[in-house]
Amino acid sequence: xxxxxxxxxxxxxxxxxxxxxxxxxxxxxxxxxxxxxxxxxxxxxxxxxxxxxxxxxxxxxxxxxxxxxxxxxxxxxxxxxxxxxxxxxxxxxxxxxxxxxxxxxxxxxxxxxxxxxxxxxxxx
Numbered sequence: 379x380x381x382x383x384x385x386x387x388x389x390x391x392x393x394x395x396x397x398x399x400x401x402x403x404x405x406x407x408x409x410x411x412x413x414x415x416x417x418x419x420x421x422x423x424x425x426x427x428x429x430x431x432x433x434x435x436x437x438x439x440x441x442x443x444x445x446x447x448x449x450x451x452x453x454x455x456x457x458x459x460x461x462x463x464x465x466x467x468x469x470x471x472x473x474x475x476x477x478x479x480x481x482x483x484x485x486x487x488x489x490x491x492x493x494x495x496x497x498x499x500x501x502x
Contacts, residue, residue, distance in 0.1 A: 382407035386485065389492045401493050405486065412482035416475065423471045427464055434460035 382404060388394040389404070396404070434457050441453035 380411065382411060386489060386492075389496075390488055392495075395496055396493075401489065404489055408482065408485045408489070412478055412485075415478050419471065419474050419478065423467060426467045430460050430463045430467065434464075 385394070385404060386408070389396050389401075437453045437457035437460060441450055441457060444450040444453060
């Protein structure tokens with residue numbers, strides 16, 4: 379558990395009554411933490427896509443160079459699997475990126491709820 383998560387938990391449980399500056403700092407820490415996770419996921423996507431596309435090019439080249447029908451069919455199948463792999467990696471990225479964005483928004487919302495709960499109620 380990171381420090382900002384511990385601080386957020388203290389704010390949510392009412393242990394700590396933060397100032398506006400502290401709330402702004404927590405918001406910034408939450409944003410940076412989830413941006414860092416998003417960057418890691420994006421780099422993983424780039425590495426996976428690059429490796430799958432390189433393998434696709436290798437199998438496609440071997441397909442065009444093969445003289446035997448058995449090897450040509452095998453290379454075509456492997457090239458097709460690499461293309462399907464790129465599709466699956468993009469779907470995985472979309473799901474994980476949406477999850478990370480949702481978690482970030484949820485943490486921001488929790489912080490906003492804690493901020494509103496700590497303010498005194500105005501009765502009319």
